[in-house]
Each structure stands twice: as C-alpha cells, then as structure tokens.
Amino acid sequence: xxxxxxxxxxxxxxxxxxxxxxxxxxxxxxxxxxxxxxxxxxxxxxxxxxxxxxxxxxxxxxxxxxxxxxxxxxxxxxxxxxxxxxxxxxxxxxxxxxxxxxxxxxxxxxxxx
Amino acid sequence: xxxxxxxxxxxxxxxxxxxxxxxxxxxxxxxxxxxxxxxxxxxxxxxxxxxxxxxxxxxxxxxxxxxxxxxxxxxxxxxxxxxxxxxxxxxxxxxxxxxxxxxxxxxxxxxxx
Numbered sequence: 362x363x364x365x366x367x368x369x370x371x372x373x374x375x376x377x378x379x380x381x382x383x384x385x386x387x388x389x390x391x392x393x394x395x396x397x398x399x400x401x402x403x404x405x406x407x408x409x410x411x412x413x414x415x416x417x418x419x420x421x422x423x424x425x426x427x428x429x430x431x432x433x434x435x436x437x438x439x440x441x442x443x444x445x446x447x448x449x450x451x452x453x454x455x456x457x458x459x460x461x462x463x464x465x466x467x468x469x470x471x472x473x474x
Numbered sequence: 475x476x477x478x479x480x481x482x483x484x485x486x487x488x489x490x491x492x493x494x495x496x497x498x499x500x501x502x503x504x505x506x507x508x509x510x511x512x513x514x515x516x517x518x519x520x521x522x523x524x525x526x527x528x529x530x531x532x533x534x535x536x537x538x539x540x541x542x543x544x545x546x547x548x549x550x551x552x553x554x555x556x557x558x559x560x561x562x563x564x565x566x567x568x569x570x571x572x573x574x575x576x577x578x579x580x581x582x583x584x585x586x587x
Contacts (some may be wrong), residue, residue: 367517393573403579404563405518419562461506461567465517465577 364388365457367466374445375474382440382469384455389436391457396428399452399468411438445473476501478566480578487585491549495581497564500545504566508575509538511550511563521549521562554585 364387374380384394392413397405409419409430415431427449429441438457442449450473456463477552479498487493505526510518524531524538524547537550551558564578568578 363520365517380540383483395573402580402582407574410573429505447574453517456517458573461572462508462520465510468515468517 362388363457363459363462363464364384365455365464365466367455367469369469370467371470371472371474373474376446377444380442380445380471382441382442382453382455382471384438384457384462384466386436386457386459389457389459391459392435393458394432394438394451395456395463396430396438397454397456399454401452406452408440440470445471447473447474476576478576478578479553480564480581482581483579484582485584487583489554489556489585489587491554491585493554493558493583493585494548494570494586495562495564495583496546496548497566497578498546499566499576501566501568503548503568503570504576505569506567507538507540507547508565509536510565510577512563512580514532518546518563534580551583554583556585556587561585 366385368383394411404422408423409417411417411430411432413432419425432438454468456465508523509521512518522533526542535552541546561580565575
C-alpha cells in the first residue's frame, strides 16, 4: 500500500521549453502532496506544499512563476517547470501524505540542454 | 532549532555486521521521527518511524532507538547485507506543522561481502 508514481522518470528538453511532471497517489487519496528537489549527494530540499483545491505554498527562494504546481484532484499533483534553463536540471521528487507519513515517488530526472 | 544533525556522512560495514546511524535534534516540539532509505536514482522509501513515547521500535533487521532526554535517535541495521547499501535519511516533524519534514543530511552506507 501507499504507492506514489511519477511520470516521466526521465526528461531531456531544450532551454526555454516547459516541462510538466505528474505525481499520482495510486492506492490512497492525498489532500497534501509535496515537491522536492535533490542535488547529487545531497538531502532533499522542499520546494512547495500542494493542497488539493487550493494554491500551493512555496518555500522561501522558490519562484512560484517558475515552478507551477496544480493539485487538481485527491490523487494527482503536477509540477510544471516553465522556460527551463540548464540550472533547473535536477532530480525532482514528489511525495504524498498519509497520516503523519510521507510516501515518495520514484523521482524525475530533468536535464535541460 | 529546525535542524536535524545526522552522522556519519558515510559508513562502510562488513556483511553480517551492525550498521549504526545517529541523528540529533534541538526542537523539543518534534514528535515524529521517520527514517528513509534511498537507492541511487530512486525516491526515498519509508523504512520505519518512531514517536517519543517509545524508546525502541523494531521491524525486521531495522531498529530505531530513541533517547528523548538527549534528543537523539539512531537507526541500527542488524546483519547488514550488500542489498542494504543505500543512503539513509533521518527526519523529524512536529505536531504544530505536520506537513514539514526536516531531513538530516544523509548517510551513505556501503556493505561489503
């Protein structure tokens, strides 16, 4: 139980394009989902908290116009990296909350050329 | 105040040995302490979690020990196996902000046969 999926797992795009990443809770409903970014050999950095039916809450320093988050249903949250640049290349991981636990997706590796 | 300090940064253990990872915190409002296991290129997976009213929790070969007065908790992996080689993160959250997981910096464990 408590499975979270992400799609795509890998994406390569040209600088200036937008990329959408989907996060789904497969066997439970999640009113709250989270988006993290992880640099190589580092810990997870929370980018934003996504609440179903309301606006996302962004962490300090994260541009909300750059990283658009939509939590359209109790099982789906999306992260759109707008006008991606090479510095946005990273490993993006979502999680969904169930009780006090957060269950993580497998991550999406983004490479911007 | 919000930090969770994790040590060691890396750990090498012989197969069959005990792996021990330690974490310390300052915020006495923290009341939930999960551990995550992350393999390269994958999202973190919840291993085991503990609350401060319990001094020890065991699940299979994984045991969390909790010392409330010292504000420390540790993960013990008994009979360590090469398949346990991964990065381990401790984390903490408080009842006042259950959404926010504060992660440790991670410990890279290598188990050699």
